[in-house]
Amino acid sequence: MPSEALLSVRDLRIAFGAVEAVRGLTFDVRPREVFAVVGESGAGKSLTARALLGMLPRGATAGGSVRLRGSADLAAERGRRITLVPQDALSALSPVHPVGDQLAAAVRSVRGLSRGRARDLAVAALDRVGIPDAARRARAYPHEYSGGMRQRAVIAMATVNEPDVVVADEPTTALDEERREQVLRVLAEQREAVGAALVLVTHDLEVVREHADQVLVMYAGRAAERGPARQVLGRPRAPYTAGLLASLPQDGPRRRRLPALPGTPPAPDALGPGCAFAPRCPLATDPCRDREPEPRTVDGRLVACHHADDVPDPLREFV
Numbered sequence: 500m501p502s503e504a505l506l507s508v509r510d511l512r513i514a515f516g517a518v519e520a521v522r523g524l525t526f527d528v529r530p531r532e533v534f535a536v537v538g539e540s541g542a543g544k545s546l547t548a549r550a551l552l553g554m555l556p557r558g559a560t561a562g563g564s565v566r567l568r569g570s571a572d573l574a575a576e577r578g579r580r581i582t583l584v585p586q587d588a589l590s591a592l593s594p595v596h597p598v599g600d601q602l603a604a605a606v607r608s609v610r611g612l613s614r615g616r617a618r619d620l621a622v623a624a625l626d627r628v629g630i631p632d633a634a635r636r637a638r639a640y641p642h643e644y645s646g647g648m649r650q651r652a653v654i655a656m657a658t659v660n661e662p663d664v665v666v667a668d669e670p671t672t673a674l675d676e677e678r679r680e681q682v683l684r685v686l687a688e689q690r691e692a693v694g695a696a697l698v699l700v701t702h703d704l705e706v707v708r709e710h711a712d713q714v715l716v717m718y719a720g721r722a723a724e725r726g727p728a729r730q731v732l733g734r735p736r737a738p739y740t741a742g743l744l745a746s747l748p749q750d751g752p753r754r755r756r757l758p759a760l761p762g763t764p765p766a767p768d769a770l771g772p773g774c775a776f777a778p779r780c781p782l783a784t785d786p787c788r789d790r791e792p793e794p795r796t797v798d799g800r801l802v803a804c805h806h807a808d809d810v811p812d813p814l815r816e817f818v
């Protein structure tokens with residue numbers, strides 16, 4: 500039996516004026532699971548991640564609901580039961596305070612501990628994420644850290660108060676490949692150590708394959724497909740997921756990179772009545788251009804596609 504949802508999102512809609520950028524998302528995140536949100540740039544991933552923390556940009560209006568189990572006020576839980584690891588670690592750290600002081604302040608704002616005890620916890624948290632010589636580095640400023648170390652410090656900040664949910668929005672975008680792996684490993688270890696669920700926003704299906712239990716594939720503000728990551732990536736039922744997978748490098752002797760998905764996603768103010776993916780979809784027929792498909796259950800996952808039953812295996816036939 501799957502455990503009860505920790506985060507419940509129902510019909511989430513985010514608009515700027517009359518233009519909807521997130522168009523009716525429903526999903527649950529369960530305790531301790533890794534829930535990945537994947538899709539191309541502009542799909543609405545960051546807006547969705549921020550809505551989970553009650554942090555929408557100015558000018559945005561939201562509809563639907565986001566609930567954290569056991570809490571009536573989501574915004575009051577930010578930094579406590581639900582925390583953010585942002586894309587850009589610099590934006591999360593103040594340039595004018597030593598890193599250790601910032602961590603200790605985060606501890607003291609949530610728990611009634613002495614300065615000395617908060618300081619000890621801050622140094623221990625930096626040590627846990629692999630900052631060398633943590634007691635000394637705690638006294639340094641963010642600009643004295645490398646990019647990878649800064650991102651690890653932000654992970655320490657996001658986990659030091661043992662939250663129930665960590666939301667990581669493309670936490671490795673600013674890093675090179677080697678540091679990316681390190682940071683993802685640290686994030687996975689810390690999540691495990693504090694027993695939090697992780698909502699991991701990424702555009703990288705390899706990251707999903709490696710880290711996620713559940714995946715939400717977003718296209719143009721909606722769910723194209725959502726379900727257990729192993730099933731969705733093993734045999735996608737949305738042509739969009741299949742196209743993303745087909746673009747990944749293949750293993751084996753014929754290792755190569757297949758052509759990326761042709762075309763680009765539509766802007767939120769340029770959507771027609773049909774499926775938003777139809778202009779790029781090799782399976783599109785007239786009904787796809789006329790009517791947006793409703794999500795339905797196929798093969799153990801939710802999929803929004805008129806042709807979900809006809810999607811060929813992307814690693815064999817679909818490019």
Ligand SMILES: Nc1ncnc2c1ncn2[C@@H]1O[C@H](COP(=O)(O)OP(=O)(O)OP(=O)(O)O)[C@@H](O)[C@H]1O
Nearest residue numbers: 515520539540541542543544545546547556702767
């Ligand atoms: N502050 C804003 N004002 C107006 N429109 C916005 C704003 N932020 C986002 N949008 C619109 O919402 C869409 C989705 O944005 P979002 O940042 O969630 O995409 P994303 O999937 O996270 O993309 P990326 O991977 O590039 O971060 C954007 O394409 C844009 O049209």
